Amino acid sequence: MQNKKMITILGPTASGKTPVAAALALRTGGEIISADSRQVYRRMDIGTGKDLADYVVEGQHIPYHLIDIAEPGTKYNLFQYQQDFHNAYDDICSRGKQPILCGGTGLYIEAVLGGYQLSPVPQNPTLRDALASKTLDELTAMLLELKRKNGSNMHNHTDVDTAQRAIRAIEIETYNLEHPTPERLLPPVDSLIIGIDIDRNLRREKITRRLKARLEEGMVDEIRSLVKEGINPDDLIYYGLEYKFVTEYAVGNMSYDEMFRQLEIAIHQFAKRQMTWFRGMERRGFHINWIDATLPMDAKVETIMRMAKL
Structure with a gap:
C-alpha cells in the first residue's frame, strides 16, 4: 500500500x-x-x-x-x-x-x-560534574561553540532554558563530536x-x-500532586516554562504574582x-x-x- x-x-x-x-x-x-x-x-x-x-x-x-x-x-x-x-x-x-x-x-x-x-547518548558523569558550577550563560556559550564545531542545528534556545537542559545539550554535542554518527538509518x-x-x-x-x-x-x-508523589522538584523545573515557574512557586521560592509575571514573559519569549x-x-x-x-x-x-x- x-x-x-x-x-x-x-x-x-x-x-x-x-x-x-x-x-x-x-x-x-x-x-x-x-x-x-x-x-x-x-x-x-x-x-x-x-x-x-x-x-x-x-x-x-x-x-x-x-x-x-x-x-x-x-x-x-x-x-x-x-x-x-x-x-x-x-x-x-x-x-x-x-x-x-x-x-x-x-x-x-x-x-x-x-x-x-x-544516536542514543549516554550520560557523562565527569562532564556533568565539571559543568555543575557554571551559569546558564556560560553553558550557553559553551554549547554555541560545540554546535559550531559540529555544524549542528540542534539545541536552540527554545529547548535549552535551564542549566540542566543546557548541560544535557552539551553532553550530546560533546558525544557527537567524539563519536561521528553512523550512517543515517x-x-x-x-x-x-x-x-x-x-x-x-x-x-x-x-x-x-x-x-x-x-x-x-x-x-x-497538578504540580503539587507530582511533587507529593515523590518527583524531585528539580526534575520538574528541568521541563521549563510552566513547570519551572509554578514549581518554584509551589515550593515557596516565589510569590504568586512574581510567578505569573515571570511565566507570562517566558511564554511570550518562547x-x-x-x-x-x-x-x-x-x-x-x-x-x-x-x-x-x-x-x-x-x-x-x-x-x-x-x-x-x-
Missing part, C-alpha cells in the same frame, strides 16, 4: 494548531502524531497544554499518538522521539490512514522531516508543511488569557523563539505554507486539503 503524504501543522504556542489538525483529521480520516517535547509526559496535563478536548470534533474522538508515553521525572529525548515517531507513522500508514504531524517543538519536527542522524519524511500564522499582538493576548485559564483549572495543584526556529527551517530548505490563524476553521481545512490535493 502506498503511503499517504504526511501533512505537518506547525506554529507557535497559542496559534491554534491542534484544533486545525483535529478538524483536518476528521475530514480526512487522519490520525495525529504529536510533536511536543512536554506532552509526552503522563499526568502533566494542564501545564503542558494537552487540551485533550481538542481531539474531540463533532462528537468524534480523533486518534492521537505520542502523548502520555513517558513518566514524569524522566528525560525523554530527541533520539527516542525519532524512534517513536517512525513507529507511529508506519502504523498509521499500514492502516491506510492519513498521518498528520502537529506541534510546536521545531527540533522534533525538523528531525523527523529531515531524517536527522541521531531513518529516512526523511515527505510532508506538506502548513504553518499557522498568528498576529503577534493576538498571540500575546491569547497566551495571557490561556495562562490565566490554566491556573484557574488547577495547574498549581513563542518568539519558536517562530525564529520555523523561519530557520525555511532558510534550511523546508517550504512552509503559512495560513492565517483568524480564518474560519472550515476555510483553513479547505485550504489545507486543496494544497494536499485531497
Whole structure:
C-alpha cells in the first residue's frame, strides 16, 4: 500500500494548531502524531497544554499518538522521539490512514522531516560534574561553540532554558563530536508543511488569557500532586516554562504574582523563539505554507486539503 503524504501543522504556542489538525483529521480520516517535547509526559496535563478536548470534533474522538508515553521525572529525548515517531507513522500508514504531524517543538519536527542522524547518548558523569558550577550563560556559550564545531542545528534556545537542559545539550554535542554518527538509518519524511500564522499582538493576548485559564483549572495543584508523589522538584523545573515557574512557586521560592509575571514573559519569549526556529527551517530548505490563524476553521481545512490535493 502506498503511503499517504504526511501533512505537518506547525506554529507557535497559542496559534491554534491542534484544533486545525483535529478538524483536518476528521475530514480526512487522519490520525495525529504529536510533536511536543512536554506532552509526552503522563499526568502533566494542564501545564503542558494537552487540551485533550481538542481531539474531540463533532462528537468524534480523533486518534492521537505520542502523548502520555513517558513518566514524569524522566528525560525523554530527541533520539527516542525519532524512534517513536517512525513507529507511529508506519502504523498509521499500514492502516491506510492519513498521518498528520502537529506541534510546536521545531527540533522534533525538523528531525523527523529531515531524517536527522541521531544516536542514543549516554550520560557523562565527569562532564556533568565539571559543568555543575557554571551559569546558564556560560553553558550557553559553551554549547554555541560545540554546535559550531559540529555544524549542528540542534539545541536552540527554545529547548535549552535551564542549566540542566543546557548541560544535557552539551553532553550530546560533546558525544557527537567524539563519536561521528553512523550512517543515517531513518529516512526523511515527505510532508506538506502548513504553518499557522498568528498576529503577534493576538498571540500575546491569547497566551495571557490561556495562562490565566490554566491556573484557574488547577495547574498549581497538578504540580503539587507530582511533587507529593515523590518527583524531585528539580526534575520538574528541568521541563521549563510552566513547570519551572509554578514549581518554584509551589515550593515557596516565589510569590504568586512574581510567578505569573515571570511565566507570562517566558511564554511570550518562547513563542518568539519558536517562530525564529520555523523561519530557520525555511532558510534550511523546508517550504512552509503559512495560513492565517483568524480564518474560519472550515476555510483553513479547505485550504489545507486543496494544497494536499485531497
